[in-house]
Amino acid sequence: xxxxxxxxxxxxxxxxxxxxxxxxxxxxxxxxxxxxxxxxxxxxxxxxxxxxxxxxxxxxxxxxxxxxxxxxxxxxxxxxxxxxxxxxxxxxxxxxxxxxxxxxxxxxxxxxxxxxxxxxxxxxxxxxxxxxxxxxxxxxxxxxxxxxxxxxxxxxxxxxxxxxxxxxxxxxxxxxxxxxxxxxxxxxxxxxxxxxxxxxxxxxxxxxxxxxxxxxxxxxxxxxxxxxxxxxxxxxxxxxxxxxxxxxxxxxxxxxxxxxxxxxxxxxxxxxxxxxxxxxxxxxxxxxxxxxxxxxxxxxxxxxxxxxxxxxxxxxxxxxxxxxxxxxxxxxxxxxxxxxxxxxxxxxxxxxxxxxxxxxxxxxxxxxxxxxxxxxxxxxxxxxxxxxxxxxxxxxxxxx
Numbered sequence: 001x002x003x004x005x006x007x008x009x010x011x012x013x014x015x016x017x018x019x020x021x022x023x024x025x026x027x028x029x030x031x032x033x034x035x036x037x038x039x040x041x042x043x044x045x046x047x048x049x050x051x052x053x054x055x056x057x058x059x060x061x062x063x064x065x066x067x068x069x070x071x072x073x074x075x076x077x078x079x080x081x082x083x084x085x086x087x088x089x090x091x092x093x094x095x096x097x098x099x100x101x102x103x104x105x106x107x108x109x110x111x112x113x114x115x116x117x118x119x120x121x122x123x124x125x126x127x128x129x130x131x132x133x134x135x136x137x138x139x140x141x142x143x144x145x146x147x148x149x150x151x152x153x154x155x156x157x158x159x160x161x162x163x164x165x166x167x168x169x170x171x172x173x174x175x176x177x178x179x180x181x182x183x184x185x186x187x188x189x190x191x192x193x194x195x196x197x198x199x200x201x202x203x204x205x206x207x208x209x210x211x212x213x214x215x216x217x218x219x220x221x222x223x224x225x226x227x228x229x230x231x232x233x234x235x236x237x238x239x240x241x242x243x244x245x246x247x248x249x250x251x252x253x254x255x256x257x258x259x260x261x262x263x264x265x266x267x268x269x270x271x272x273x274x275x276x277x278x279x280x281x282x283x284x285x286x287x288x289x290x291x292x293x294x295x296x297x298x299x300x301x302x303x304x305x306x307x308x309x310x311x312x313x314x315x316x317x318x319x320x321x322x323x324x325x326x327x328x329x330x331x332x333x334x335x336x337x338x339x340x341x342x343x344x345x346x347x348x349x350x351x352x353x354x355x356x357x358x359x360x361x362x363x364x365x366x367x368x369x370x371x372x373x374x375x376x377x378x379x380x381x382x383x384x385x386x387x388x389x390x391x392x393x394x395x396x397x398x399x400x
Contacts, residue, residue, distance in 0.1 A: 009043040124152050131159060140167040191230065194223035233364045236295065240371035249376075251397060252288045254297075254325050255280035255318045261298045262316060265305055273310035274331075276301075284320035286394040288376040293394075296372040296380075297327060299365035300390040304331035320396075327392040328383065335389070341382055345370040366390070 020035055124146045134142045140163055146156035201219045204210040262278045269276045286293070297316075304314045312332035319326050336344055345366045370380040373392050383389035 006047060009047055013040050013043045121152065124148065124156065128152070128156060128159060131163070135163055135166070140170055191227065194226045194230075197223045233368065236368050237364050237371070240368060240375065249287050249289055251285055252290050252293050253283040253285055254293060254320075254327060254394065255282065255284045257290070257293050258297055258316050258318050258327065261294065261301050264298070265301055268302075269305050269314065272305060272308070273312075274305050274308045275311075275313045276305075277313060277315045278318075279315065280318040282320055284318050284325040285397045286325050286376070287397050288394065292372045292375065296369045296392060297329075299369045300329040300392070303365055304329050304333070304390070307331060307333035309333060322396065324378070324396045325394045327394075329390045330383075336382060344382055345380060 017036055021032070124144075127144055127146060131142050131144050142163065143160050144156040146153060148156065198220050201210075201216040201223075205213060205216055210216045258278060258280065262276050266276060301314065301316060308314050308331040314329070314331045317328040317330070319328075366380070369390075369392065373380045373394065376394060378392065378394040380390070380392050383391045
């Protein structure tokens with residue numbers, strides 16, 4: 001038996017006895033004892049019934065039904081106490097029978113009212129069970145739809161929040177799975193071309209059918225360079241996705257970095273018959289990692305040279321003001337197709353799907369550029385100008 005229950009019941013009996021002593025003022029000890037028995041009897045019955053009812057309630061399938069039975073049992077105990085007290089007051093036989101009729105009517109009303117009040121509770125609890133079963137079955141779009149201010153309502157709200165979190169986690173998992181599949185597919189496709197060329201050249205050398213071994217060795221060297229460039233891009237992309245920077249942040253002159261990039265790509269532009277131009281209006285200082293800025297600028301410049309027609313121009317413009325530093329890379333090429341503009345900075349995408357690692361690498365250049373710029377609080381986008389028009393913005397030095 002629960003000791004706390006016994007203490008509560010004992011306290012209630014003692015309190016009722018003191019109240020009766022004050023209000024009724026029994027004439028002698030016999031009347032006082034009789035009154036104490038009347039008050040203690042229902043407490044003893046309650047102490048004996050509560051453990052049994054507790055076990056019975058915990059085994060019921062319907063919470064509302066169990067709550068109704070518990071309420072009726074409490075009412076019955078009160079009725080027995082009232083009946084015993086009324087009989088002890090020596091009411092007339094007629095009055096006592098009338099009291100019993102009113103008591104039965106009260107119990108009936110309590111039964112009807114209790115069933116009506118517990119029905120919504122039973123419905124909401126059943127709904128919680130249905131939602132839990134649907135979620136276990138994989139339905140993450142279901143919601144309880146329960147709006148209550150009590151414990152059931154708070155539990156329903158917690159269940160809804162849990163389902164929303166599970167749904168979001170499932171969507172993120174699906175996106176990660178799709179990205180992982182795209183990574184494997186793209187890497188496999190981009191490695192296949194240079195590796196096939198290397199294999200063909202090696203087999204030709206092994207079989208002695210290579211008429212010009214030096215040219216075949218040059219092919220192998222070029223293709224290995226393409227594989228190395230692809231792996232470098234993958235490592236860089238993985239570093240950006242992990243949120244890691246290539247070094248410490250310091251003051252960087254973007255105009256100087258752009259000048260270095262134009263100088264570095266000069267020979268490539270000359271081989272393609274493309275003219276490189278650089279326009280700056282000052283050093284354009286930002287707070288960033290120098291290597292990140294260098295890579296962010298080189299990718300769009302290299303792309304512009306690759307897509308620019310022979311005898312065309314690639315213009316790099318660096319402007320700075322109080323709002324930040326903007327870099328614009330513009331070429332005379334055909335520009336980005338309208339259906340590609342929204343995907344231009346997505347990883348493993350190319351404006352020309354037929355381009356291989358020999359010319360376009362893995363389609364990570366602009367994705368890496370955007371990631372590097374965003375790591376330093378900036379942004380990258382496509383301008384509205386003709387041809388290829390890539391724009392980068394870095395926050396000013398004092399706000400970077």
